[in-house]
Amino acid sequence: MASLQTPPQLLSPPPSPAPQNLSTDINTATRSVHTRLNKLIVSRLPLALPPIAKTPELYAxxxxTFGDIYLVFENCWRVLIAEADKSKADDSSHDNKLRQWLSQLVPPGLWRSDAIKKDLEYLETATGADLEAVSNAQLRSFTEHIYRQTREKPHVLVAYAWIMYMAIFSGGRWIREQLTESGPEFWGVTHDSDKTDYWIHGTLRPGFTLxxxxxxxxxxxxxxxFKTRLEKAEELLTAHERKDIVDEAQFIFEQCVTIVEALDKQLMTDLELVKKLAAREAKHGNSHLKMKPTRAALPQDVAPRTEAKSASFIRAIVVAFFAFAVYQSYQWQFGGLEDTQ
Structure with missing residues (x-):
């Protein structure tokens, strides 16, 4: 008796896994470094907010610091747009198609450079802070990398757009809520008419229109x-270009971590000391901690160190605070992944 066998023509290979889109690839690849960044900065967030912060100088x-990243990569993008506008209309090469798509990827209302410049101008006036007093070698190295990398591989601009813009829509809004709760007086808005026009009814907050x-x-x-325009990536980008973008996304997050870690190591940031000072102020009935602790307020052995590095200490705290916007994007990207695609 012949054995029963399945006819070969009915056999079929198992179904291939559903392809992931580019944004999911980025989210998956950066999950680990997101976690690292989260652990690094969560403890620093309260230091930039009242009652510890008395003015928005820390935030400024x-x-x-991090506004430079937006200014640099958006400037690189605008250069690409100008070059794409001059390209030949009948050029059907992949490179030209890629550049044309990139030139139209960012919707007009998404650019952040003008908002950042407006915020910095306001904050400098409101606080009297010299925002260029402290330089950051790690940040300079990173921005130089952005210029080189986007020139050689313009498609990696997608990584900057996805990470930095989505941070605005998720973590940035969470930060905006915290900043709003600080009240208009914290931001130098004192006149009742301004409070009504620009604070209560408006959405463009002075100092954080970013x-x-x-x-x-x-x-x-x-x-x-923006997400609709990004869908074109699935049919346009080569496998190698997608890998470049995912690798660059990992690098961006690693740079955020490195900037904060380097400052912690260089400045010997003592978060526990600041917490103790805040508790001491609260115990004596004061609602705010002085932004630059005086020698009298500090233990004898740490006063010289803190006094000498107070300006840089400010920078270290708030670099971590602003990076929290990037961390919060992790909640939006991974907390409800199905809803974001």
Missing amino acids: HGIN FCFSGTRDGEDIKTD
């Missing part, structure tokens, strides 16, 4: 538009 230094968008949808329409 953070915006000045996290705000015009219009009734608070940027949700812009985010949707």
Whole structure:
């Protein structure tokens, strides 16, 4: 009796795994470094907010530091747009198609450079802070890398767009909520008319318009538009280009971690000391801790060290605080992954 066998023509290979889109690839690849960044900065967040922070000077230094990343990569992008506009209309090469797509990827309302410049101008006036007093060698190295890398591989701009812009829509909004709760007086808004016009009814907050968008949808329409434009990547990018983008995304997060860690090591940031000072102030009935602790307020052995490095200490705290926007994007990207694609 012949054995029963399945006819060969009915056999089929198992179904291939569903392909992931580019944003999911980025999220998956950066999960570990997101966790590292989270652990590094969560303990620092309260130091930039009342009652410890008395003015937005700490925040201003953070915006000045991480704002440079936005200013640099957006400048590189605008150079690419200008070059794409001059390209030949009949050029059907992959490189030209890629550059044309990149030139149209960012919706007009998403660019952040103007908002950052506006915020810095306001904050310098409101606080009297010299935002260029402290330089950051790690940041300079990173921005130089951005110029080189985006020139050689313009498609990696996608990594900067996905990470930095999505941080605005997730972690940035969470930060905006915390900053708003600080009250208009904290931001130098003292006149009642200004409080009504620019604080209660407005969405463009003085000092942190970086996290705000015009219009009734608070940027949700812009985010949707950007994601729709990004879908073109699935049919346009080569496998090698996708890998470049994912690798660059990992590098961006690693740079955020490195900047904070390097400052901690260099400045010997003592978070526990600041907490003790805050508790001491609260015990004596004061609502705020002086932004630059005096020699009398500090234990004898740490006063010289802190006094000499007070300006840099400010920078270290707030670099971590602003990086929290990037961490919060982790919650948005991984906490509800199905809803974000």
